[in-house]
Amino acid sequence: xxxxxxxxDAGVNLDLAADFKKQIEHHLRRTFGPLVMDNMGGFGGLxxxxxxxxxxxxxxxxxxxxxxxxxxxxxVKIAFMMDKHDTVGIDxxxxxxxxxxxxGAEPLFFLDYIATGELDEHRQLDIxxxxxDGCEMAECAxxxxxxxQMPDMYRKGEYDLAxxxxxxxxxxxxxxxxxxxxxxxxxxxxxxxxxxxxxSLVRKVFFERQKMKVTDTIAELGMSxxxxxxxxxxxxxxxxxxxxxxxxxxxxxxxxxxxxxGGLVENVPRVLPKNxxxxxxxKSWTVPPIFDVIRKFGSVPRDEMDRVFNMGIGxxxxxxxxxxxxxxSQLARLDQPAHIIGEIKPGSGTxxxx
Numbered sequence: 001x002x003x004x005x006x007x008x009d010a011g012v013n014l015d016l017a018a019d020f021k022k023q024i025e026h027h028l029r030r031t032f033g034p035l036v037m038d039n040m041g042g043f044g045g046l047x048x049x050x051x052x053x054x055x056x057x058x059x060x061x062x063x064x065x066x067x068x069x070x071x072x073x074x075x076v077k078i079a080f081m082m083d084k085h086d087t088v089g090i091d092x093x094x095x096x097x098x099x100x101x102x103x104g105a106e107p108l109f110f111l112d113y114i115a116t117g118e119l120d121e122h123r124q125l126d127i128x129x130x131x132x133d134g135c136e137m138a139e140c141a142x143x144x145x146x147x148x149q150m151p152d153m154y155r156k157g158e159y160d161l162a163x164x165x166x167x168x169x170x171x172x173x174x175x176x177x178x179x180x181x182x183x184x185x186x187x188x189x190x191x192x193x194x195x196x197x198x199x200s201l202v203r204k205v206f207f208e209r210q211k212m213k214v215t216d217t218i219a220e221l222g223m224s225x226x227x228x229x230x231x232x233x234x235x236x237x238x239x240x241x242x243x244x245x246x247x248x249x250x251x252x253x254x255x256x257x258x259x260x261x262g263g264l265v266e267n268v269p270r271v272l273p274k275n276x277x278x279x280x281x282x283k284s285w286t287v288p289p290i291f292d293v294i295r296k297f298g299s300v301p302r303d304e305m306d307r308v309f310n311m312g313i314g315x316x317x318x319x320x321x322x323x324x325x326x327x328x329s330q331l332a333r334l335d336q337p338a339h340i341i342g343e344i345k346p347g348s349g350t351x352x353x354x
Contacts, residue, residue, distance in 0.1 A: 011151025016119050020147065023125060027132040031142040036109070045143030047109050060170035066105035069164045070095035074199040075229070080158055081214045082226040085123050088161065089130025090137070091196045094233035095260070096165035097138040098315065101240055102256035102271070104175040105167030107138045112145035113162040117154035119147070127161070130232075137235040140165070173244075177255030177271030180318045180344055184254060186268075186278060187324055188341035189331065191314030192234040193290050197261040198308040202229060205298035220289045228290055236315050239336035243317075243327055252327070255318035259310040266307065268316055268351050277347025278318075281354050284341040288312045306353075313341060 007014055037046035049063075072091045079088045089112075097107045112131050114124065124147060135142040154160070169175075194202065206212045206225055214226030221228045236258075244253060255271035268278045291312065295305055305311060317338075319327055324340055331338045342354070 011118060012149045013119055016121060017147065017149065020119065020121055020124055023121070024128045027128050028142050028144070031132050031135040031140070033141055036141045036143065045109065045111070045141075047141065047143060060168060060173075062171035063168050064105075064171050064174060066100045066103050066167045066169060067165065068096045068099040069162065070099060071160070071162045072196050074203060075196050076159065076161065077203060078199070078214065078226060078229045082230060084226075084230060085126040086130045086133075087230055087232045089127050089132070090134040090232040090235070092131055092161050092163040093134025093138055093165070094235045095196050096163045097134075097140065097167070098233075098236050098258045099260075100165050100167040101237055102175065102258050102315070103169060104173050104244060104253075104256075105169040106241055107140035107165050107167040107237060109141040109143040109166055110135050110138070111143055111164040113164075114145065114147045114159055115150055115154065115161075116147070116159035117149070117151050118156060119149050120157070123157075123159075127159070131163075134232075134235060138165075138237040139241070140167075140237075175253060175256055175271075177318065178273060179251055179254040180271070180273055180276055181254075182276060182344050182346050183321060184318050184344040185321045185324045185340050186280065186342040186344070187317040187319055187327055187331075187338050188285055188313035189236060189239070189315040189317070190234075190285070190337040190339075191259070191288070191310045191312055193231040193288055194229065195233040195260070195310055195314060197310070199229075201298070201300070201308055202294060205294055205300070210297050218293060220293055234314050236336070239331050239334040240315070240317075242334055243330055246330060247323070252320050252323045253317050254320070257316045257318075259314050259316060261308070263306050263309055263311060264313060264316070265351050269349050271318065272344075272349045274349045275346060276344050276349065278342055278351045279345050279354050280342035280351060285312055285339045316341070318344065 035048045039046040072088050079085050132142050212225050216225050257267045257271050259267050328338045
């Protein structure tokens, strides 16, 4: 008679999964605010749009929900190589909340999806810890998620991540770039480095062309390759929310672009009127050393660098010139360095470098 088979024999450990759910509960709870409804055993997370009956009425008379989804891409491979998994969760949150922030939305809650071949409790706990850290930075709730064990889909020790953010904005405060006009200026918010785009090229440069290891140190960076490549994506929520709240009546911030894949070249035009160009002055900020190293080690053309990476500017605000200096000062008080990097001129909806 054939041996009886269990799900564990097929590579899925239900007992470990159940224990994992219990262990991550405190990470979820530390992100909860008063509008999260207690529902830890439910199939879906619950978020109240009423609360005390006044909170959302104060925030928005005509509320619009804004949703976004993203991942971390092949940056997770650096985490595998480093066997360090407590920061990619920050990346996961940042990529989604930064996307909805550009439309003026304040993130409300976040959901994650973790897919792995074999559940490693320690590794998965580190991932969820990072996701919760990111949610705290974004001032939103980690409302729930899913961890899927999928044997034969992933190599041992590997996983993939996806994240989903939902935010809220008053209809009259929605930011879409339509109000931008010639004379407005571009305020560039500094990035923390590569963020979470371009890692297929990054890995090819360092590990194929240069034959480096993650433990190798690069003098220009003052740290190891792995440390430099694993720096988390910056979460811009607190800083930008503070600026938007400062100008509750005036429409001072007319457009916002999250600088992800495509760089400044492709992301800024997404918030430009068709009759306007953005003129960006490359020497108006200091490009972080990591980008110079990538360019040098990989012989990557500068125009290719500009299309793939953020080059040190992770978010761009299109603002009235009369308020630009004040906005930069506000951001500085929130530990977010920013610079005037260009201006809006008549054109056809493209970016020009000067």
